Amino acid sequence: MESTASNEVVRDVQQNGLCTGCGACVNLCPYFRNHRGKTIRLFECDRTWGRCYAYCPRTEVNLTNLRKKLFQADDLTMELGAFKGLYMTQAGDETVRNAAQHGGTVTALMKLALAEGIIDSAVVAGDNDQQVACPEQVDGPDQVGSYSKSKFILPPTVGKLNEALKGKAEKIGVVAVPCQAQAMAKMRVNPGPSDAGNMSKLKLVVGLFCGWAFDGSKLRELLGKELGNTAITGMDIPPSRHKCMEVSTENGMVCLPMHEIQTCVADGCGYCIDMTCEFSDISVGAARSPEGWDVDKEWNQVIVRSALGQTLMDLARDRGILNFKEVPSGNLEKLQNASMKKKRSCLAYLAEKSGREDDFIFLSSEDPLIRRIRGLE
Amino acid sequence: MTTLNTGRKGEKMLLMGNEAIARGALEAGVNVVTGYPGTPSSEIIDRLSKADRERNLYVEWSVNEKVATEVAAAGSFAGLRSMAVMKMMGVNVASDFLMHLVMTGTRGGLVLVSAEDPGAISSLTEGESRYYSKFLEFPLLEPGGFQEAKDMTKWAFELSEKINNIVMLRTVTRISHGSGNVVLGELPETSPRAHFEFNGTILDEQTGPILTVPGPFAVNLHARQQNKLQAAANLFEDCPFNTYEGPENPELLIITSSVCHLYCIEAVELVDAPDRVGILKLGTTWPLPAKFLKKHMQRTERILIIEEVLPFLEENIQVLACQLGAEFAAKKFHGKGDGTMDKVGELNPTLVAGALSRVLDLAMETVSVDYSENINKQAVDNAPDRMLTFCPGCPHRASFWSIKRVLELNNQQGFVCGDIGCYGMGMLPCGFETVKTVHSMGSGTGLASGFGKLGQFGMDQKVLSVCGDSTFFHTVMPALANAIHHRADITLVVLDNSGTAMTGFQPHPGLTIKASGTELPALDIPSICRAMGAKVQVVNPFDVENAEKVLLKTIEDPDGVKVVVMRQICALSPEKKSKKQFEIQVDENVCIGEECGCNRLCTRVFKCPGLVWDGEKKTSKIDAVLCVGCGVCHSICPSGAIQRKEIA
Numbered sequence A: 001m002e003s004t005a006s007n008e009v010v011r012d013v014q015q016n017g018l019c020t021g022c023g024a025c026v027n028l029c030p031y032f033r034n035h036r037g038k039t040i041r042l043f044e045c046d047r048t049w050g051r052c053y054a055y056c057p058r059t060e061v062n063l064t065n066l067r068k069k070l071f072q073a074d075d076l077t078m079e080l081g082a083f084k085g086l087y088m089t090q091a092g093d094e095t096v097r098n099a100a101q102h103g104g105t106v107t108a109l110m111k112l113a114l115a116e117g118i119i120d121s122a123v124v125a126g127d128n129d130q131q132v133a134c135p136e137q138v139d140g141p142d143q144v145g146s147y148s149k150s151k152f153i154l155p156p157t158v159g160k161l162n163e164a165l166k167g168k169a170e171k172i173g174v175v176a177v178p179c180q181a182q183a184m185a186k187m188r189v190n191p192g193p194s195d196a197g198n199m200s201k202l203k204l205v206v207g208l209f210c211g212w213a214f215d216g217s218k219l220r221e222l223l224g225k226e227l228g229n230t231a232i233t234g235m236d237i238p239p240s241r242h243k244c245m246e247v248s249t250e251n252g253m254v255c256l257p258m259h260e261i262q263t264c265v266a267d268g269c270g271y272c273i274d275m276t277c278e279f280s281d282i283s284v285g286a287a288r289s290p291e292g293w294d295v296d297k298e299w300n301q302v303i304v305r306s307a308l309g310q311t312l313m314d315l316a317r318d319r320g321i322l323n324f325k326e327v328p329s330g331n332l333e334k335l336q337n338a339s340m341k342k343k344r345s346c347l348a349y350l351a352e353k354s355g356r357e358d359d360f361i362f363l364s365s366e367d368p369l370i371r372r373i374r375g376l377e
Numbered sequence B: 001m002t003t004l005n006t007g008r009k010g011e012k013m014l015l016m017g018n019e020a021i022a023r024g025a026l027e028a029g030v031n032v033v034t035g036y037p038g039t040p041s042s043e044i045i046d047r048l049s050k051a052d053r054e055r056n057l058y059v060e061w062s063v064n065e066k067v068a069t070e071v072a073a074a075g076s077f078a079g080l081r082s083m084a085v086m087k088m089m090g091v092n093v094a095s096d097f098l099m100h101l102v103m104t105g106t107r108g109g110l111v112l113v114s115a116e117d118p119g120a121i122s123s124l125t126e127g128e129s130r131y132y133s134k135f136l137e138f139p140l141l142e143p144g145g146f147q148e149a150k151d152m153t154k155w156a157f158e159l160s161e162k163i164n165n166i167v168m169l170r171t172v173t174r175i176s177h178g179s180g181n182v183v184l185g186e187l188p189e190t191s192p193r194a195h196f197e198f199n200g201t202i203l204d205e206q207t208g209p210i211l212t213v214p215g216p217f218a219v220n221l222h223a224r225q226q227n228k229l230q231a232a233a234n235l236f237e238d239c240p241f242n243t244y245e246g247p248e249n250p251e252l253l254i255i256t257s258s259v260c261h262l263y264c265i266e267a268v269e270l271v272d273a274p275d276r277v278g279i280l281k282l283g284t285t286w287p288l289p290a291k292f293l294k295k296h297m298q299r300t301e302r303i304l305i306i307e308e309v310l311p312f313l314e315e316n317i318q319v320l321a322c323q324l325g326a327e328f329a330a331k332k333f334h335g336k337g338d339g340t341m342d343k344v345g346e347l348n349p350t351l352v353a354g355a356l357s358r359v360l361d362l363a364m365e366t367v368s369v370d371y372s373e374n375i376n377k378q379a380v381d382n383a384p385d386r387m388l389t390f391c392p393g394c395p396h397r398a399s400f401w402s403i404k405r406v407l408e409l410n411n412q413q414g415f416v417c418g419d420i421g422c423y424g425m426g427m428l429p430c431g432f433e434t435v436k437t438v439h440s441m442g443s444g445t446g447l448a449s450g451f452g453k454l455g456q457f458g459m460d461q462k463v464l465s466v467c468g469d470s471t472f473f474h475t476v477m478p479a480l481a482n483a484i485h486h487r488a489d490i491t492l493v494v495l496d497n498s499g500t501a502m503t504g505f506q507p508h509p510g511l512t513i514k515a516s517g518t519e520l521p522a523l524d525i526p527s528i529c530r531a532m533g534a535k536v537q538v539v540n541p542f543d544v545e546n547a548e549k550v551l552l553k554t555i556e557d558p559d560g561v562k563v564v565v566m567r568q569i570c571a572l573s574p575e576k577k578s579k580k581q582f583e584i585q586v587d588e589n590v591c592i593g594e595e596c597g598c599n600r601l602c603t604r605v606f607k608c609p610g611l612v613w614d615g616e617k618k619t620s621k622i623d624a625v626l627c628v629g630c631g632v633c634h635s636i637c638p639s640g641a642i643q644r645k646e647i648a
């Protein structure tokens, strides 16, 4: 294969099992498309430089540089990226909470951002009964609620952003998992000439914590085997001691054993260095507390990272959009440890793939952050 | 103006070989003419279809060659002179019926015209059909020129009636598509009355039922058939189409047939050896006229056989020589057997002259190396740098565009089984290299039917087949029935361009016109497929977005046979030609050309010849002469640079 931008994406990312389907290479041009969660190149492109390569979260990247360019230097931490504070919140509105994955914080924040004109358009994730996630662009706060709940097969969200950037919206907010947020960070810091003028339209990134996502075709096969045609209304993975995935269906809750579920994890997720969605303004995950899962599943843990994130959080508090409760002591440390665990295992998998202990394929071994994670600095 | 069906006896006309054959049939008073289009045969039916009312003919483009032969045979059984016309591959299709027909024999003169294509100029193989005459035991005639093409056709009907069996007339591209002066003969007044007589005994060829029956009866019929062949051989002994020209006792005797006769005459002149070489031209190449050949072979010691493509004559003559005795067997034979001639490809005068110079050890004046190198260089330099591709505005390009995209999106290494037809070019970049198998007509769907059952052995690739609308009726229907019955997981894409485009828009059962242009009921492909049990969708390939959506959903439906009819009239069809739907323009201020975001999708990938790349301006533009205004490029341009305006 000639070494062109898109060939490198196909060969070094997709064929190498690193692609997450984030969609950053999609909708830039006629060549890359995403179908049922898989990103595919339709025709060869012989350009040597290209945005597909430049934006992909699995091509060469220096995380320290990205962090420095996007956040305040004194907020940066090795474990969690830029950090202004950790909160425990839930949506004040019960209907938002009931339709949400956990506490509904993400939905509530996006509604607020739209209502307040911080953004005029939002990219969120929808899905259909065939377990195919598809990103959607919405323009009004009332529409956000119908896209609540986590989609464990990744939608090509960044591809939707690429489309939105060409459209009418002036201030766009995106809900993203970490690989998608990392792609958007690369876009913001180093946009292609044709995007430079538009990139400032990307105003807000609300991140989701993410352990891993599913490979669509593997999960669909498993669910088909276990559940047949039963319609699925939601999924979640409660804290690890439950050792199962809860699938809500039209006929009630079904628990699928973890060892079966693990065979469906997307290959690309093993090579992800970020659990808490560090390249977002504000990021949201499940809550953990001594009160137990039945209470926690109604709450979220939230990391505020940027000035805009802080503004949004303060506004939510002032308007009573979110309920707050105290973060149990020790939660920050637990989060840091979990995050570091993902970082170390990512480096170990990459070294295993490259066959060399200091070759992390797309992550630079000279990157000070990587050196610190490895304990070299 | 003199036309084929008005030209009077004694008039001289410049005729194409195929027209000469058509005229010969008219002079024979033919009544029933059938055929299936295929280069180089198609003009014969085409010309006769224009004479059908004046000359009281029934002319049809049949659904395939087997049916064409059957329809013509029915004419013969009812006492009419009849003719079936096809290209050589068609004889393979007809052969099943032919094997039976030669046993039962015929009544009205019945001629099978096989137009062959040595060198495979417009065919996928150069396979020949002469061998059928020996294997199925019926007479074979090969005209060696244009006059003879006419005269021999007429004679073939008479021969058929003398022996009561079918006669094959074999022509080749250079006769069929070459032209020469032909002196016309009389056009007879015919007043035929068709009637099928079956009240006689089963053994009475003229009045009994016409049957093949197993057992001793079949053996009987077989013996009768061989007697007919012997009768033909006897007639061939003093047939005017077998000629000799040259010295009384030539040093070398050339035996040849068909267009090679002309090459031989020229070659002998080229090597300037008219007093050393004699040319025996056979018009009747099976069965061989043994006495005639013996007479000429005994006057020489060396024999060179010149024919296209396989050594059919050569081997039969060698067998004859052995039968004639040791003296003949000991003669020196040159030809394909000893490597003097190739067993593949077309011949020409130079090749024959080369052979003569080697055999006779003569110096031949060859062109200088410089000259031939220069010719080749000129040819390469002056020809525009163009790939074999679909025409501008061809619906197949749009169809394959969608097929390619859905196969990629589906991401299961799917592929397309194709066959002959313009759409066979789906294997090339113009079809985005989606077609991965190409064989005989209809075989794409047969292969797909097989591939579609291999899931049991782990095959998870998506299987598509493509066929044209004409091919659908020709041989796809049985394959489709097979696939549906066996629940093969395949998608058949019918590329319905409303005509047999590759060979010149001959009608077929899906259209309301017959060969002569009158109205006939059309068969609706989607309804047929639905009735057969397939799920059917009809889309317009020019509506790229919808076509892609429907195709993708269809191929991902794992349940049985799906059919997508992609319907759009061929850009060259008479209805559409020179009628643009859209005025197309590229806005060079909007076109982003090679930039990231397009990289010349239209001129680098889609490649309609109507679009050209302007290397200086770095934008694409429309070639107003070539663009037919289909508007598809407008739909694929990512930047909206290709603008279209509907032409009222």
Ligand SMILES: Cc1cc2nc3c(=O)[nH]c(=O)nc-3n(C[C@H](O)[C@H](O)[C@H](O)COP(=O)(O)OP(=O)(O)OC[C@H]3O[C@@H](n4cnc5c(N)ncnc54)[C@H](O)[C@@H]3O)c2cc1C
Pocket (backbone or CB within 6 Å): A099, A100, A101, A102, A103, A104, A105, A106, A107, A108, A110, A124, A125, A126, A147, A148, A149, A150, A151, A152, A153, A154, A155, A157, A175, A176, A177, A208, A209, A210, A211, A212, A213, A214, A284, A285, A286, A287, A300
């Ligand atoms: C694949 C995946 C893995 C996760 N893993 C963890 C984990 O290990 N630990 C943890 O604490 N939390 C994890 N989360 C986050 C968690 O599931 C909740 O999304 C989060 O707690 C926010 O809850 P909420 O009630 O505020 O969300 P909601 O109010 O329901 O809103 C969720 C929002 O996210 C959008 N969205 C859903 N799925 C996606 C997606 N795949 N990509 C982009 N946008 C999406 C929706 O459109 C909606 O706007 C994961 C989420 C996903 C999608």
Ligand code: SF4
Pocket (backbone or CB within 6 Å): A005, A006, A028, A029, A030, A031, A032, A045, A046, A047, A049, A050, A051, A052, A053, B595, B596, B597, B598, B599
């Ligand atoms: S993003 Fe640019 S370089 Fe990459 S495939 Fe598309 S046009 Fe080519």
Ligand code: SF4
Pocket (backbone or CB within 6 Å): A009, A013, A014, A018, A019, A020, A021, A022, A023, A024, A025, A026, A039, A052, A055, A056, A057, A058, A183
């Ligand atoms: S990781 Fe994202 S940007 Fe990279 S190839 Fe996959 S879908 Fe494209």
Ligand code: SF4
Pocket (backbone or CB within 6 Å): B586, B590, B591, B592, B593, B594, B598, B599, B600, B601, B602, B603, B619, B620, B636, B637, B638, B639, B640, B641, B642
């Ligand atoms: S597809 Fe459109 S943008 Fe691309 S080169 Fe052609 S006209 Fe220009």
Ligand code: SF4
Pocket (backbone or CB within 6 Å): B392, B393, B584, B608, B609, B610, B611, B622, B626, B627, B628, B629, B630, B631, B632, B633, B634
């Ligand atoms: S409109 Fe476009 S695709 Fe159609 S013939 Fe013209 S250049 Fe070709």
